[in-house]
Amino acid sequence: MSGRLEGRRAVITGAARGLGLACARRLASEGARVVLADLDAAEGAAAAASFGDMGGSAVFVRCDVAAMEELEAAIRRCEAEWGGIDILVNNAGMAPAADILSIDEAAFDRVIAVNLKAAVFGTQVAARRMIAQGTGGVVINMSSVNAVLNIPHLVAYNLSKGGLNQLTRNAAIALAPHGIRVCGIGPGTVLTELTRNAVWTDEAARRSILSRTPIGRAGEPEEIAAIAAFLASDDASYVTGETIYADGGRLGLNYTVPAGA
Numbered sequence: 344m345s346g347r348l349e350g351r352r353a354v355i356t357g358a359a360r361g362l363g364l365a366c367a368r369r370l371a372s373e374g375a376r377v378v379l380a381d382l383d384a385a386e387g388a389a390a391a392a393s394f395g396d397m398g399g400s401a402v403f404v405r406c407d408v409a410a411m412e413e414l415e416a417a418i419r420r421c422e423a424e425w426g427g428i429d430i431l432v433n434n435a436g437m438a439p440a441a442d443i444l445s446i447d448e449a450a451f452d453r454v455i456a457v458n459l460k461a462a463v464f465g466t467q468v469a470a471r472r473m474i475a476q477g478t479g480g481v482v483i484n485m486s487s488v489n490a491v492l493n494i495p496h497l498v499a500y501n502l503s504k505g506g507l508n509q510l511t512r513n514a515a516i517a518l519a520p521h522g523i524r525v526c527g528i529g530p531g532t533v534l535t536e537l538t539r540n541a542v543w544t545d546e547a548a549r550r551s552i553l554s555r556t557p558i559g560r561a562g563e564p565e566e567i568a569a570i571a572a573f574l575a576s577d578d579a580s581y582v583t584g585e586t587i588y589a590d591g592g593r594l595g596l597n598y599t600v601p602a603g604a
């Protein structure tokens with residue numbers, strides 16, 4: 344693997360497992376040093392410890408991204424370890440089930456705080472640091488096809504991801520004069536531990552997802568991480584305000600396809 348990200352310093356939220364961890368591994372494999380920020384201390388510490396084996400540098404910070412002082416502390420840790428921050432990946436997310444008739448205010452507020460507000464203020468904190476460094480930087484927001492498409496029982500999730508896409512565009516314009524790019528990734532169904540155990544084991548759900556996936560399979564976390572590495576690198580130097588959808592063709596589909604075996 345080339346060192347496209349040699350010397351870059353990254354904070355990745357929700358990086359104890361799943362897409363966040365895959366992004367962290369890929370960025371590290373291309374030369375970045377990474378702070379893994381996550382609620383889950385046990386899984387996060389174990390994940391960070393595994394980076395030494397692959398020759399990468401990672402530290403873990405326990406952090407609830409909905410608590411602004413904890414999010415800021417994760418970014419400060421990156422500066423304390425490596426003298427600055429060049430890349431922020433706003434990846435932590437949650438998707439509890441509730442529709443417009445059943446969602447209660449506390450559950451709604453929590454989803455918005457974790458999926459959207461944390462990305463807003465994480466971007467603010469990181470961008471202020473990048474401006475002070477005078478080095479520019481990159482912010483990547485982990486969106487979803489559900490920013491555009493809707494699942495009624497994920498009302499708060501749908502709204503948070505729609506808002507995240509606007510954050511990507513808004514902050515990209517505001518931060519362009521400072522050399523900071525802001526981009527999004529919109530995965531379709533990707534087999535993280537969560538989806539593999541919760542959705543993929545249900546044959547009806549699996550067939551339903553595949554019927555809306557022209558490529559005919561779910562995505563792998565590494566396929567999302569490859570996009571994060573591209574967006575974080577100078578190969579994407581003219582890309583900002585854009586969300587790249589890695590969804591096996593779902594967004595373009597206006598009918599269902601045979602689900603296969």
Ligand SMILES: NC(=O)c1ccc[n+]([C@@H]2O[C@H](COP(=O)([O-])OP(=O)(O)OC[C@H]3O[C@@H](n4cnc5c(N)ncnc54)[C@H](O)[C@@H]3O)[C@@H](O)[C@H]2O)c1
Nearest residue numbers: 357359361362381382407408434435436487530532533535
């Ligand atoms: N897996 C998919 O198919 C898929 C599709 C579209 C979008 N996404 C998005 O990708 C991101 C990661 O999803 P995933 O599938 O890897 O999920 P996951 O549940 O496997 O991992 C999420 C990680 O975020 C952490 N986290 C949750 N709340 C947090 C908080 N308040 N503070 C800090 N960390 C927190 C969890 O501890 C966990 O380690 C999410 O934003 C999700 O919406 C995933």
